[in-house]
Amino acid sequence: MPNIVEYQVQGHIGVITLNNPPVNALSVGKGLLQGILDAIKAGDHDPAVRAFLLIGGGKNFSGGADITEFGKPPFPGMATLRDVLQYMDTVTKPIVAAISGPTMGGGLELALGAHYRCAITGAQIGLPEVKLGILPGAGGTQRLPRLIGAKTALDMIISGDPVSTERALELGIVDEIVTGDLLAAAVKYANRVVKEGKPIRRASSLTVAVEGDADAFFAEARARIAKEWRGYPAPLECLACVEAAVKRPFAEGVKFERERFEYLVGTDASKSLRHAFFAERAASKVKDVPDDTPVREIRSAAVIGAGTMGGGIAMNFVNVGIPVKVLEVSQEAIDRGFGIIRKNYAATVAKGRLAQDAMDKRMGLLTGVSSYDDLKDVDIIVEAVFEQMDVKQEVFRKIDAVAKPGAILATNTSTLDIDQIAAVTQRPQDVIGLHFFSPANVMRLLEIVRGAKTAKDVIATSMKLARTIKKVGVLVGVCDGFVGNRMVHAYFREAGFLLEEGALPQQVDRVLEDFGFAMGPFRVGDLAGLDIGWAIRKRQAATRNPSERYTKIGDLICERGRFGQKTGAGYYKYEAGNRKPIPDPEIEALIVQASKDAGIARREISDQEILERCLYQLVNTGAKILEEGIAQRASDIDIVYLFGYGYPRFRGGPMFTADLIGLPQVLEAVQRYEKAVGPWWKPAAILEKLAAEGGRFNG
Ligand SMILES: NC(=O)c1ccc[n+]([C@@H]2O[C@H](COP(=O)([O-])OP(=O)(O)OC[C@H]3O[C@@H](n4cnc5c(N)ncnc54)[C@H](O)[C@@H]3O)[C@@H](O)[C@H]2O)c1
CATH class of the missing domain: 3.40.50.720 (NAD(P)-binding Rossmann-like Domain)
Structure with a gap:
């Protein structure tokens, strides 16, 4: 086993190699960052060393922070990435980073702390933190704009998407593309930096280029991002940090970035996005099917x-x-x-x-x-x-x-x-x-x-x-x-009952869209086509339990030939060639009549009731699915809903939303609706149990 950090002097170059397979995660606890710091300090005091090379052993430079350390207490006495970067900013010998493979997040922030960067073709270079609802918290929002300008940096930080080696060269993230054996080529490049007497170029000492008027640029970007990223706090905080990079000295910008990072880590949105990330990984594991189970070849x-x-x-x-x-x-x-x-x-x-x-x-x-x-x-x-x-x-x-x-x-x-x-x-x-x-x-x-x-x-x-x-x-x-379909069925059914009790499609849809769904249930129905569900319901009519509540509203709409967007009308009406739903007085009259025929006195229904009834139907049904063992774990249910039903990712999935709200509060509402609305609201046993124990669906 090589050391997690290898330090060797090759000629005049102090070569620091990261050895933390599989992706050289920047582990604090395992001492990777401490090892880098110690190596730089040693070389700094060694007259034989005239420059440093930071390089990844294995396939890549570094994939970023060690996610297994997320949410863990700090490791006292161990250097963090910020400690390393702070020290690098005091070093007066050139530091070169050799970028290869996925170089992401903290990995890129480390490379940005170097004075020069060479890279091999095929690298992926980016700051994906925003996807976890946070921001690059080790100077990334301060150094990247100083190197490549405010606009491009902002785009990169907010998209979270990586760029290629070639694009990174164009942008100025990378100074040189090297070919062949990375170590040999990078050592050669570092020697050239020394020989040509290239200056110590610290990103932290540069000023940020902004095209045109900075205030106008940030005002426009702020309005655009707020609209595009409704519900996600991180992109606006990234913007604020890039603005700080433009308007404040580096030290202040870094401090501000740290504050905003700490704030984001605590938001529900970030907790949800991190949950979604880990849930996706967990979903690939099957409890009684070990990872080494042989698989059959699928070639055709x-x-x-x-x-x-x-x-x-x-x-x-x-x-x-x-x-x-x-x-x-x-x-x-x-x-x-x-x-x-x-x-x-x-x-x-x-x-x-x-x-x-x-x-x-x-x-x-x-x-x-x-x-x-x-x-x-x-x-x-x-x-x-x-x-x-x-x-x-x-x-x-x-x-x-x-x-x-x-x-x-x-x-x-x-x-x-x-x-x-x-x-x-x-x-x-x-x-x-x-x-x-x-x-x-x-x-x-x-x-x-x-x-x-x-x-x-x-x-x-x-x-x-x-x-x-x-x-x-x-x-x-x-x-x-x-x-998925079992849950969505309960959700649609409840939305239909809300219409019968006093709501209108546009109210229900607005509440769920405000919650974060791209479309409320009735807009979804109009888009997907109402005739499919109608055909299924007609087939099921003979076997339907007559004592079970059933709303005819969906059937009555279909009987008028209104199958949704494809017929120009459904729960809403549509103008030719336009997908914008227009509330329709004809539907309002139909719904009011249906309530009357069902003997239901219409009442004012609050937004809160709409949200609770739609959301908690998903949660209570999901809980039953969990207790029946139909799903392996609550997070799998969240993944089904995130990837199959447009559940807002910043809310983590229905089971995670329930965890964030608190299961006692969810249970109280479910019990309330069981009394007020009907027996299908009977709480799942697992919901009762977890609420009583102070537990959560997601561990
Ligand atoms: N449409 C959806 O949204 C959706 C989503 C998930 C799953 N499904 C399921 O997928 C299946 C197919 O649904 P679909 O929407 O594609 O239906 P479809 O009616 O569009 O297509 C079914 C096709 O199967 C062909 N077919 C019928 N009997 C056949 C036979 N004996 N041999 C060969 N071909 C035959 C038909 O000619 C037709 O082209 C169904 O089981 C459905 O429940 C549908």
């Missing part, structure tokens, strides 16, 4: 059905180079499906986001087939035919007869029992649900539905496949609607 795929979902699913595979055979009932159906895929890609090409030859390559990986025999050699088959048990079982009988041993047989069903589908095959262990969300080529969520007999390696392979096709896979169990 088949999709059955080229409708709305099948087409999008096929795109996911070909996008990553996996060839797909698509089986349909007729050549016309194939042509229709492929036509839509082609149109989809062509739109991306037209926007300049995909090259024509890449599109051609993807289309070339699609093959339409009509016989099940053609599926005998593929590694995975995803069924996306009509949502009918008999149709799906028939398809599974046929694929069971031809698929090669070990092939994964997946269904995209949204509601049907995977075990009943698996039962018609001779290999239920190979059957799994892969529940994509519409549009399947866009939505990141993939619910991976485990049947009673699904084999562990099929689960492990599916989790890996999710990553390969750039989805966020979440393992769920079998129940009606799995996690």
Whole structure:
């Protein structure tokens, strides 16, 4: 094991190597930063050393702070990144940083404290802190603008997105691109810095370039960011820090940056964003399927059905180079499906986001087939035919007869029992649900539905496949609607009851949009099309429990031919070619009449009641899902909602929101609605238990 920091003098250069695999996280507790500080101090006092080189052992310079140290108490006596940077600013021998691989956050801040930076092609250089609701808190907001100007620095800090080595050179973050062996090339560059007598260039001593009038620039940026990042405090704080870099001396700017960093760490938004970050990592772990479970190779795929979902699913595979055979009932159906895929890609090409030859390559990986025999050699088959048990079982009988041993047989069903589908095959262990969300080529969520007999390696392979096709896979169990749809159903239902009791669609939508959803439930309904739900409800009518509350408002709207935006009217009306919802007196009259017919006296409904009833339906349903073991952990439910249903990320997901509010308060409201509204509000046992214990859904 090499030391976490290696220090060696090569000729005149004191080479400091970071050795903290896998990404050289800047660990305080493990002594990485202390090691860097000690090395610089040693070299500073060594007359043989004329310059320093900071370099990452392994693939990258440094990926940033050690996230496992987040929220932990400080390590007394150990140097922090700020200590190192402060010392670097006093050193009078040139310090060169050699940038490679992901050089992010604190990693970049360390490099910005050097006097010169060389980089190898392929690095990713950025300050992603804003994505966790914080800001670069070790001088990043002060040094970067001094190097590259206020506007570009602000854009980089607020987007959090990395730039390439070449772009970093253009911007002035990097002074030189080196090639070949990084260590040898960087040592050579450091020697050149010495030989040419290049001055000590501290970013902290530079002044920030601002194009035009600084006050006007910041006023415009502030207005734009406030609008674009509603609910997220970090971007505005980043802006304030960049403004401080322009208007105040470096020492004051750094102090201000520290204050704003401390403030942001304590905000609910940052807690939520950090939760979302860790939740996404946790979701990839399956409790009884160890990380080293062998996986099956997925080199080829088949999709059955080229409708709305099948087409999008096929795109996911070909996008990553996996060839797909698509089986349909007729050549016309194939042509229709492929036509839509082609149109989809062509739109991306037209926007300049995909090259024509890449599109051609993807289309070339699609093959339409009509016989099940053609599926005998593929590694995975995803069924996306009509949502009918008999149709799906028939398809599974046929694929069971031809698929090669070990092939994964997946269904995209949204509601049907995977075990009943698996039962018609001779290999239920190979059957799994892969529940994509519409549009399947866009939505990141993939619910991976485990049947009673699904084999562990099929689960492990599916989790890996999710990553390969750039989805966020979440393992769920079998129940009606799995996690996401079961919850959203409760949410929509409650929103409908609110209409019946006295609210109007525009009020409900406004409250949920103010909370942070991009669209309230009725705007979502109008966008998605109201006829789909109507058809399902008509089918369910015969089996519906008559004692259960049911609002007819949705059905009455559909009976008027109002299916949402596609028919120019739904819960709202729309002007031709415009998606702006316009409240409609006809709907208000319909709702008022429906309340009357249901014998409900309409009343004033407060915004707070609307929010509580919609949100706590999600939470209480999520809690039941958790206690039934349908989801492995509360954070998985949050991930489903964040990636599949547009839940505002700055609120962390419904279960995390409940944790932040406090479970006793959530429980009190749920109990209140159970009394006032109806028995479907019965609190989940786990909610009662955790509230009593002072616990949280998320640990
Ligand atoms: N649409 C959504 O939002 C959505 C979301 C998630 C999951 N799903 C599920 O995905 C599945 C497909 O839904 P969709 O919206 O794509 O439906 P769709 O009606 O758009 O497409 C179904 C396609 O399957 C084809 N098909 C029917 N029977 C077939 C058979 N025996 N062999 C081969 N092809 C056959 C049809 O010709 C049609 O093209 C359903 O199980 C649905 O519940 C849909």
